[in-house]
Amino acid sequence: MAPALASFDIDALRWDQTTFVGRLKHFFNITDPRTVLVSEQELDGAKALVQGCRAGVVPPGTSQEQLLYAKKLYDSAFHPDSGEKMNLIGRMSFQVPGGMAITGFMLQFYRTVPAVVFWQWVNQSFNALVNYTNRNAACPISLTQIGVAYVTATSTALATAVGLNLYTKRAPPLVARWVPFAAVAAANCVNIPMMRQQELISGIAVTDENNNELGLSRRAAAKGITQVVISRIAMAAPGMIILPIIMEQLEKFPFMKRIRVLHAPLQVMLVGGFLLFMVPAACALFPQRCSMALSSLEPELRAHVVAAHGDKVPYVYFNKGL
Template sequence: MDPNLLYWKSHGQSFLSRVKIWLNLLDTTVLLSSDAEIEKAHALLGEGEEGEKDAPALTLALSSVHADSGAVLPLVFRPPALLPIAAPVVVGSFLPHITVKSALFWQFLLQSYNAGFSYANRNSSSEQNKKMSAMQLLLIAGAVSYTSCAGALPQIFINRLRIRSPPVQTFFRSILPIPLSAALAFFNVSTVRSKESETGVRVFDSSGNPVGISKAAGQKAVNETALSRAAMFGVTAAVPNLLVSLLKRTRPFQRNPMLVAPLRHISVAFVFGLMIPVSLSLFPQLGTIKREKLEEELQAAAADGQLFYHRGL
């Protein structure tokens, strides 16, 4: 078992402890570290060094190294890069657009980055040393295309149907994007990582020894990650819209309607930033699957009633 997974096995057992760990791992200053420094930190973690003096190395290894391959993650798809890179795109995607083209553009950026982040941080234990197949590339491209078009549907409806009614426009701009954003995030992750459900992922016993490949564990890993991503984008779409709708009724915003736009931008970025550690902490990074849910050939290996698997991000 990779040193990163061994760390998660002994830490972050509760939701609050995982949030605390992720708040530390999401420090953007680690993005300035070189690949050589990251590899050295990962090697140090593999030697079992987890003292306070090695806390920076621990943070560097956990936030920048893939837990299956041990390879350094691409810079833009490391967890600490999620907020600075994705926040402007999320804000742009949730803007009340005027044209369909602008809505499609921002949705394409958002869904492309979401797909890239999911693929880079997937469970790759069953495909070591294998390059991305043409089928997988087409699947990802199809998922990005579909979710981009679906994400722009509210603006398409408003323009094509020439909707001018304020209540109907409010529905398409403020209410519909909430379930739509959550559903598209779930679909994006599920599609990009569908191979894990088809081929399975490596599972480990309580001692950290690999015991086989499980499709059931792969399906569970994908579902958990998709749910966490749906929560991230669903809440990010819901809270700012609710806040703006409430503040629009107050005197300061009725007198100065120009304040609504910056409030919306700031609140979207703020809520998205809060939801990143919450979303990443909803499920353990090293998940467990019970014996009765495993394939028959793997049930005997679950001596203590469960096996472990890497969930991915």
């Protein structure tokens, strides 16, 4: 190993995660949509380089920039708990290309019930895969639980979308354009907790500040999942609330009436612009390593920690997932 890299800590976060700006820079880095184009071979090479650096073995001639890029690829494609490679569609780095296509078409094809049903189904299928991929991997979930979560969230989205679509037939056009967002928000409130229900049932691992495991907490799971729900709704909100206003005004122009066939591609591109910023911004709303006061834990877990550590552990920490 080069002397300059002998003490290099590849897991040290480059930006302060206690501030929103620091977290924003971090998530801009690991949700970079360009990383979805990286080959499987290069991703595996990045993992090997990261693991080698952790073990104190780095190939001669490797620069710090190469190590940082390898860590970026590793964080974008491998689960933080298990270290397993995540499926491409479920990665947060795929949120921009995947989300812009689905959201753009949801916003475009909102007028008829069949179109609403189809695109809400596509969106919830996509969301279910993302939620499963980014769960706390320490809590396994059965195929039955996955199926129930998927059906429940999809049914919620469809019921909300179709119901509001019929209810807003006589409402101003702009109100009807906001129906997809209402359906997405409602479904997120169901999809994420259902897909991660095992965490709420069994609890998730909480640690002290030195990552020593203290036990399992259901309250910590509830806090983490609530923050993820808020983040996902915030991720979709600007594009699905502001873009309909923009399109409502644009479509009044004669040239827009002549190019109706281009309305859907235009909305897809505009949604992509929103998501390019909102994916990292929404992920950065709350720290990835979430904290919780010891006094907020379940009484039995709190008693166990106090018995083992006294007053040396005022806060516990856990991975809230994405």
